[in-house]
Amino acid sequence: MAEEHRIFVGRKAELKRFDEILRDPAGQAILVVGQQGMGKTWLVDKMAEFARSHPDLKCGAVRYEVTPTDSVDSVLELMLDHAYDAARVVEGSFDGTRRRLEQWRAFLNVLRLGDLALSLRRDPKRNTRDQFIERLELISKRMPEEGRAVFIIDPEKYVQPGSDQAWGVVTRQLPPRIKLLIAQRSDDAIAKSRDFRALSNVKPVPQSDLDVLDEQAIEDLIDVYARRPGMPAVDELRQAVARYNGHPYAVPAALGIIADGLPVSELPADPTKEAIAAAQWQRVCAKESEAVRLLQAYAILEVTVPDEVVETVAAVDSAVRTHLLADPYIATLLRPEEDGRRIYHSLLADHVREHIANTDAAAYHRRAIEEYRRRLTADVKADALSAMRLAEHVLAAEGREAFFTALSRECTEPLLNLGLLDKAEALLLHALDSARHGSHDEAVARGNLGVIYERRGELERAEEMHLQSLEVFKQLGCLKGMATQYNGVGEVYYTRGQLDQAEQMFLKSLAIDEQLDWPRGLAGSYGNLGLIHKRRGELDEAETMYTKALAIFERLRLFAGMARQYNNLGSVHSQRGDLDQAEQMHERALDISRSLGRIDGIASACGNLGIIHFERDDLDRAEESFKEALRLFGQLGDLQGVAKQHGKLGCVSWKRGDYQDARQSWTRARDLFRRIGMPHMVEEMQGWLDELPDGDGENGAPPDEGDKPGE
DSSP states (O other): OTTGGGOOOOOHHHHHHHHHHHHSOSOEEEEEEOOTTSOHHHHHHHHHHHHHTOSSOEEEEEEEOOOTTOOHHHHHHHHHHHHHHHHHOOSOOOTTSHHHHHHHHHHHHHTTOOOOHHHHSOOTTSOHHHHHHHHHHHHHHHSOTTEEEEEEEOOSSOOOTTHHHHHHHHHHTOOTTEEEEEEEOTTSHHHHOHHHHTSTTEEESSSSSOOOOOHHHHHHHHHHHHTSTTOOOHHHHHHHHHTTTTOTTHHHHHHHHHHTTOOGGGSOSOOSHHHHHHHHHHHHHTSOHHHHHHHHHHHHHOSOBOHHHHHHHHTOOHHHHHHHHTSHHHHHTEEEETTEEEESOHHHHHHHHHTSOHHHHHHHHHHHHHHHHHHTSTTSOOOHHHHHHHHHHHHHHHOHHHHHHHIIIIIHHHHHHTTOHHHHHHHHHHHHHHSOTTSHHHHHHHHHHHHHHHHHTOHHHHHHHHHHHHHHHHHHTOHHHHHHHHHHHHHHHHHHTOHHHHHHHHHHHHHHHHHHTOHHHHHHHHHHHHHHHHHTTOHHHHHHHHHHHHHHHHHHTOHHHHHHHHHHHHHHHHHHTOHHHHHHHHHHHHHHHHHHTOHHHHHHHHHHHHHHHHHTTOHHHHHHHHHHHHHHHHHHTOHHHHHHHHHHHHHHHHHHTOHHHHHHHHHHHHHHHHHHTOHHHHHHHHHHHHHGGGSOOOOOOOOOSSSSOOO
16 A cells, blocks of 8 residues: 555546647647646656557657756756766666666667767757757657657756746757657746747647546545545545545545544545645654654655665664554655655655754754765765765755865765766855855865866866966965865866976975975875876886875875876886786776775776786777776766777777777767867877878877876
8 A cells, every 4th residue: 555645547638638749740848837736746757657658659758857956058968968878888877877877778779879979978168058959859860750759857846047948949949759848836937938838839738737636536546545444435535535626635645644544534624735744744743753753854855865864864773664664654655766765745845844843853964964974985985865965964954164165075076976067066056156255165166166177178167167266265365275276277287288387387286285284285286296297208207206196195095096196106107118017006096996986096997907908919808998998987977088098999999900990989089189178189199090091000009097187
């Protein structure tokens, strides 16, 4: 009986209308509108299920639960990036977007689109909406006549005001066989927009807002519950729920309360959905105290969480939680999902939160903070849930200043390591909007945004953010902040190949680090100066800098920094021709990175080990290592890493005599380097391409992963 409140009844007319729209090959937006509790999400779920199992059409569906901080462009960027990742990732996934990648892979497979990786990758320098429409047109052209692509936009709460105009721009240009399914509350921006509803290819389902359940749907629902032992007669149940006028939330909730033993006479007379939510909560409060704590913890946590997280926050052990979930009524109030559970409807969750005492709520938030921090430590691999939620709980329990600190020091780096650049950017932009102008918080947020933009290959935006952050830190007289941003600006220059400018920035950072006697800062500056020496071919000087950096990271027990310097030292040994010593360094880096779950470190080590195999003419192992590095860098959204791996794979093909494949790989690398703004690498790739017609050019060694900015 744990799933009875989710029995789908009625809505036959809506599903029939949805079928008609699916069969129409025109590009259309399907708008599902209803007040809270009217069953929008349930109907959209059924629509997606119906589409995927359609008897006459081949439909793929991918779903996005949009948060209030998501702009239209950020959602479209997500779609493009996830489509790219799904097309490239053959096996394995990463926390937080696993389901999305699985949806996209199934979507691509159903529609027989093949590997569209390069076509689906977005260009950060171009308008996102234009690119999104271009990709939809590509998908539309590649689909069979009976193919349909359904993109579902289901806001968690609401979409940003004014977004109706942007979604209208996208909707007007939807190509054939593309369907955009949008769920909205009646007072949400898109639902209220006359301009959006007036578009000729917008199809409301139903024609007006979702209404109450019809009589037959209610009868079907009553019939299911009436079969339970001890339930009142059908006529009595019918009379009991009549007061709720067929409301999709209230009717099944009332039947669930009766099934749990509440006399019909004690049902709330108030027919509103708020009253029935209150009755549900009262039923929980009549049970053991652990049940109350469990539901309160789920309400505070808000999103789907693993069982071990809610156990910590509710202060119950696994045996108690299992016992509580054995209660059919408690189980009906929770919605099982792939990664855990959450309260099944926001109406109930909102009511529970409103009735938690402030001191109790603070205790729940503190336990959530402790648990998420534990999950972000070195002995437990960082996960996306912890990185995304920690700062929110800190904000609720400790205030805005602590929120900024947690976001910058504890959350941003794990999100970057997991490749969740969009989530990191959304959190930082949210923080930036609320930061006081000229404050330390503003400077930190801008600096971290610079790191994100550099990862994406958006060097102009990265430089702008780092310079703005640097200026604020100067005005504040914050030397550590200045040193960090000098390094950030230097890394942008280094990526562009502007070594003299980069060196100046790194030396400015080093001078401050020495003035402060700041070990971590010194290690980062030494590592970055090592990059300059190595790029210039000054290997002894580079080794000295890397060794100094490694010694500090070892003393501080900062393992990610140690792994990076082992990779850097390995690249020096490799360039000297000492392949055995280089391999040892890269294997150390790989072991440390794997133990930490550091995807960036694993990717770098794989790419560098591939160079060792390449130099030993073990081309199969080299190719395997380069492809694994390519997969991981793609997962991270690291365009520079992706470009380098294409360059390396081209070297493997060239060495095998497969010049056509080498040309394809080097062309990809060249074009990516050009997009990023790395002219020195564009020139190198073009030089290799120019040698290919003769088939016997003396190409250089593949670009290694050691020459990347340090901690």
